[in-house]
Amino acid sequence: AQSVAQPEDQVNVAEGNPLTVKCTYSVSGNPYLFWYVQYPNRGLQFLLKYITGDNLVKGSYGFEAEFNKSQTSFHLKKPSALVSDSALYFCAVRGISSGSARQLTFGSGTQLTVLP
């Protein structure tokens, strides 16, 4: 069985400071890893994904994530946070051998609040 852990329900950071939202995963074999963001009263929006290759993945709105195979982590980062980054962030994983998005597993979400 595959799983995703987002150990922090809430992350607060001051505007202009770097931010990190943590994600660890468990999957059989190599993973596909995703980050999605949800703004209030909206559906989830895709931010970035890791398939293979460079461990540092760049995505939308200045976000990036680092894949660490030895630590089974895929932390989301941004060098300088904006108030508009405040939202709910979800990490998701799927095993490469899985045949469809049926096997996509989401974490429980981390609420990011950027303080002005």
Place this chain on the structure above:
Amino acid sequence: DAGITQSPRHKVTETGTPVTLRCHQTENHRYMYWYRQDPGHGLRLIHYSYGVKDTDKGEVSDGYSVSRSKTEDFLLTLESATSSQTSVYFCAITYEVSSSGANVLTFGAGSRLTVL
């Protein structure tokens, strides 16, 4: 939310009544999904469809049925609603981002269901 419309967006119903949520896409995509979002659980897959009249169960399918008679419409039915089915329901479709097969989901705006 482009290309996906969910209806109704909000519904309050009573225990034991049937409820149908509709997802309509204008993108002609083969794969469609129904998820529910609950605090502390992230998103969990209820059912998905890989074509007209082709559907399969997800992680939390008990108490739910689906139908897909046309490519553009995917219906989720609660035959006899219970309070445990109070949730926010999201429909999603799959866009092919690259040839790798790590497909990205695009979500609708959600349907908030309250069962009293």
